[in-house]
Amino acid sequence: MAPLFYVLATVAILAALCLVLERTPVYSALSLIVVLCSLAVIYLLLGAEFLAVVQVIVYAGAIMVLFVLVIMLLNARQETSTDRSRLARWLGAPLLLAFLGEVIFAVWQRFPPETAPAATALVGGPRAIGELLFRNYVLPFEVTSILILVAVLGAVVLAKKRL
Amino acid sequence: MAMRFDLLLPLLAILVKVGVVLVALLTAVAYAVWLERKVVARIQSRWGPYRVGPHGLLQPVADALKIFFKEDIVPSDADRVVYWLAPFLAFTLALLSIAVIPFGTSITIGGHTIPFQIADLNVGLLFVLAVTSLGVYGVALAGWSSNSKYPLLGGLRSSAQMISYELSLGLGVVGVVMVAGSLSLREIVERQSGLWNVFVQPVGFLLYFTAAIAETNRVPFDLPEGESELVGGFHTEYSSFKFAMFFMAEYANIVTVSCLATLLFFGGWLGPVFGPPLLRALLPVLWFCLKVFCFLFLYIWIRGTLPRFRYDQLMAFGWKFLLPVGLLNVLVTSLILAWRST
Numbered sequence: 001m002a003p004l005f006y007v008l009a010t011v012a013i014l015a016a017l018c019l020v021l022e023r024t025p026v027y028s029a030l031s032l033i034v035v036l037c038s039l040a041v042i043y044l045l046l047g048a049e050f051l052a053v054v055q056v057i058v059y060a061g062a063i064m065v066l067f068v069l070v071i072m073l074l075n076a077r078q079e080t081s082t083d084r085s086r087l088a089r090w091l092g093a094p095l096l097l098a099f100l101g102e103v104i105f106a107v108w109q110r111f112p113p114e115t116a117p118a119a120t121a122l123v124g125g126p127r128a129i130g131e132l133l134f135r136n137y138v139l140p141f142e143v144t145s146i147l148i149l150v151a152v153l154g155a156v157v158l159a160k161k162r163l
Numbered sequence: 164m165a166m167r168f169d170l171l172l173p174l175l176a177i178l179v180k181v182g183v184v185l186v187a188l189l190t191a192v193a194y195a196v197w198l199e200r201k202v203v204a205r206i207q208s209r210w211g212p213y214r215v216g217p218h219g220l221l222q223p224v225a226d227a228l229k230i231f232f233k234e235d236i237v238p239s240d241a242d243r244v245v246y247w248l249a250p251f252l253a254f255t256l257a258l259l260s261i262a263v264i265p266f267g268t269s270i271t272i273g274g275h276t277i278p279f280q281i282a283d284l285n286v287g288l289l290f291v292l293a294v295t296s297l298g299v300y301g302v303a304l305a306g307w308s309s310n311s312k313y314p315l316l317g318g319l320r321s322s323a324q325m326i327s328y329e330l331s332l333g334l335g336v337v338g339v340v341m342v343a344g345s346l347s348l349r350e351i352v353e354r355q356s357g358l359w360n361v362f363v364q365p366v367g368f369l370l371y372f373t374a375a376i377a378e379t380n381r382v383p384f385d386l387p388e389g390e391s392e393l394v395g396g397f398h399t400e401y402s403s404f405k406f407a408m409f410f411m412a413e414y415a416n417i418v419t420v421s422c423l424a425t426l427l428f429f430g431g432w433l434g435p436v437f438g439p440p441l442l443r444a445l446l447p448v449l450w451f452c453l454k455v456f457c458f459l460f461l462y463i464w465i466r467g468t469l470p471r472f473r474y475d476q477l478m479a480f481g482w483k484f485l486l487p488v489g490l491l492n493v494l495v496t497s498l499i500l501a502w503r504s505t
Contacts, residue, residue, distance in 0.1 A: 026242070030245075033300075049284055049286045050289070053293045054289070056297065057289065057292060057293045061296025061297055061299075062326070062329075065296075065300070065303070065322060065326055068304070068322070069319070072303065072318065073319065075315075126286065
């Protein structure tokens, strides 16, 4: 399983770089889909079939379709580069590297490689996730859904002044 | 040496299964086109293809040869990478979901039990839905990358339509999942040995079948193609082999959707089984194929009978009728199940 993981991780990182560096919006969106799908396959390798499939349905199959739809509606062809601020030009890359280093250090310290759980120990079936969601985390789950509903209503009100 | 053979046999079985299923699916696709032309012709009091082979049976071969030798035209302003990617994506995704469809119980060869299924995922149903939900990209990207107005309009329409009807499709299936208590297609079929789900979940079936016709862009929901308005919709600019890929993808999707309808609502491979062991193993496959054939016929029948919806009617029907009915079906089913379990 380990070699497959490295292949998928490389694909995910390359696609993520492509997403940021690409000038054509549709290519960026497609790269993001590749990132999401390779993450789904990594979940699959870990034995979390349900999570993998939900990842594809929700992110790649629903959210990204809306992204692509909007890009197509606006018919955006090429990004035009704006004049970047001088601060961002000189400090952007070093700050980013510092942040990345910090995150890697924190994760490394919190979860050293030898404490990684065995891949087969994960139980990611629909029943297990359902019980967690609707027993232990009912309140956060419901609050999140109401938050999303409010956001949807807000978007409709903002976009359609006259209904 | 014997042990190595033991290890090799399952792998060989998988390869053989993949080969057989792919060939069967592609043949089914080719002859679904022939069947459609024949049946629609009969509905319209014509003969349909009759010249190539007896009853035009070799027509698919002739069509395939013709389409291979057509010139492959790419519009000059098209986005070449995406233009190439779109039909490839559509075709691959259409073939992918057949991997989790079980065709029968299993067959025992030399002490090995080989199930009639390529991969038995415990979330097989969700896998099919996931692959279907990705199918939008083929159509949407084809419309966008052609850089031409009719394909773009067709692509936009189809994206909106497929997103809308995916919800009703999912809700129609939720009832079955609740009754079966499983997402594995094999288990869902085995739970129906007493009573087919179509009798337990009639509303769910109607929801699923209606939404499935919309998902596969068929009449009366074939707005993305609407010849009279959009020339040919998203694939207007495609020709030769790339067009053939879209065409095959559409029919492969119809076959998949029919397979799923059979598994979820009509008991899959369940049917009378008798005779010697080999016949016992193969009869379920026959029942499965017969049921799928009935659905294919129904699809064509609907195509030959109904006129096309108007676009706003289609959207209103999806959001204001199918979706509420789907939610109500889920609510009622869960109430009944909860009442029964107490």
